[in-house]
Amino acid sequence: MKILIVMLTELFILFVQKEFCDKTFRHRKVHRGIPFLVWFFFYASTNLLTYLFDLPFWFRFPVFALPFLAVLYILYEEVFEVRLAVASFIFIMGMLAETIVCIVGAMLGYSVETARETTELFLLYNILSRLIWFIEIKTAFVLQKKNRTAGIRKTDWLEVFFVPVSSIFIIVSIFGPYAEQFFTLKLMASFLLLVINLFTYHSYYSIQEKTFYTAEKKFLTQQVESYATQLQAMGQMWEQMRMYRHETQQKNLLVQSYIEQGKYDKIKEIFCKDKTLTESRTCISKTGNVSMDALINYKASIAEKYGIRILLDAIVPYDTVFEDTALYSLLGNLLDNAIEAVINTASEERTIRMQIRTTNNLYVQMENPYSGELRKKNGQYLTTKSNKEDHGLGLKMVRDIVEKYHGVLDIKDEGNRFRVILFVYDITKAAC
Structure with a gap:
């Protein structure tokens, strides 16, 4: 027994x-x-x-x-x-x-x-x-x-x-x-x-x-829909660039004609219009890396609609390709969280500072102001979204990706400023 x-x-x-x-x-x-x-x-x-x-x-x-x-x-x-x-x-x-x-x-x-x-x-x-x-x-x-x-x-x-x-x-x-x-x-x-x-x-x-x-x-479904919108916006941007190139060819012929006719005021008028058009486009990322620039510039255009500036200091080789597409999601989530937090601050404080460095590793530092009290539970930050099911999923995905590559994630908040520093190892591959 x-x-x-x-x-x-x-x-x-x-x-x-x-x-x-x-x-x-x-x-x-x-x-x-x-x-x-x-x-x-x-x-x-x-x-x-x-x-x-x-x-x-x-x-x-x-x-x-x-x-x-x-x-x-x-x-x-x-x-x-x-x-x-x-x-x-x-x-x-x-x-x-x-x-x-x-x-x-x-x-x-x-x-x-x-x-x-x-x-x-x-x-x-x-x-x-x-x-x-x-x-x-x-x-x-x-x-x-x-x-x-x-x-x-x-x-x-x-x-x-x-x-x-x-x-x-x-x-x-x-x-x-x-x-x-x-x-x-x-x-x-x-x-x-x-x-x-x-x-x-x-x-x-x-x-x-x-x-x-x-x-x-x-x-994740919402993320996919967001990226689909982003791809659509990128497609529109490339279409605008194609049209701009065509228009530039026509303008060059027109400028040449004005030069021959001595109509310099007309030439000045054309260049003023071009300057206004160029400055109106949100293009804060100019690293030469198409994927990185497209992602950051798209998020910057969203931030601009809310009167938010993104001050970017990025050094990314033009041929850098992330081994895991989730790393692009990591950057997107960080920017989404920052934009969400800054929307509720006073207009004069709406600035996000972001620093990116890549070699074979990825270093990101992001700092942004926030209004009110951050919600934390057992040392973990919670989202302020009204949907309770989505508590902390954005930051959790960031944390999971960092852990996947045995990286380091440091999150601090003091003086109503939120700062994220992350370092991820061995994340790039040779460009195809």
Whole structure:
């Protein structure tokens, strides 16, 4: 009976470990059946070695860590130091949970030896220690969200504690009134409570991820529509340039005719019109890099409609081509966020300062004023848009792209000025 108890509770732990790893690490591309085989090998090897041979405490860590590191190496992408840290953390939390249960049991007059000899207490100790460990792992996962999303919600903490703590009270009440009666029923009830804990954990985060995915998909759709408008505007600009070249040829003939006739006032009138037309076009980016210039000049034309100036200091080689098109989205998002913030400021303050440098790396510094209070949650900036589903998606996409290239992102605000500095490595490729 004790073996059955161990196998069921360890199966619960296995599913929690898999969920934690799936949400923490990026998956390697492996055959569909490989994850099942790898996790089964881990489950079988660690439990057989630990319980069949009754290993001493000091030997349990390598027995757990080595197969677990193998699982992380085969199925997930991460550096060795992080894998080792996660393996150590999970093991230590398990030991801590068992220690807490043993200490509380000793305070109530039940020694560890008694728990090992009594099947009823053995089941109770196992279930309680697994639930406490479950709370510890879920707490770690919620705290991890602080670095990956806009912040931690109150419902996250409710999910962490409500179901497991309620389960602990239910299990204690089940075991309390009876000493030896209905043991099979208690075993089934305890296992079902573990399943309920696992199901609610999985369901909660699945729903949360689906909600975020829907909001992100909507945001990306809006981005695509924005870029479609941008391409249309660029097409119109090139059409205007084509017409301008044609008109220039005609004007040259007309100017030549006026020179021959001595009508210099007419020539002056033509050049004045050309000067006005040229100055009316928003063209702040003149690096010679067509993609970069088109993106920045388009955003500058939008800013100009709101009376916003963009002061640009950019050095970008004409043949620089970003390896990932998402980097253009990164620059576009930064400018969109800055324009959105500056719109609400006084007219005399509507200036965005932007500095760009590229070699094989990308350096961007942007500074803009803002009005009112910036909304932050757990150290992460939130959008001021009325649509609550889009909280921080623009900055999150910027942060995700920077993390993808193992770059650096620094965001500061003081004196009603918002400043973003980012450095991304190895982002260019040879021009085709």
